[in-house]
Amino acid sequence: MKNYVKLAIGVAAGAAVAAVHMCTGRAMQQRKFLRTVKGIMEDAVNSFK
Structure with missing residues (x-):
């Protein structure tokens, strides 16, 4: 589950930028x-790997 959280944060950061x-x-x-x-x-x- 932690990987999904990291991915979500990464995508959210990219979207914000x-x-x-x-x-x-x-x-x-x-x-x-x-x-x-x-x-x-x-x-x-x-981070998924």
Whole structure:
């Protein structure tokens, strides 16, 4: 169950960052943002293993 909690937190964090990002919507930061989300998702997936 702990893995599901970690994954939920990771997804929620990614969604929160995405929501903030859409408000700012700067192209240069978007690339950084996508890498950050990718990192969060990879961490979440790795926590499953």
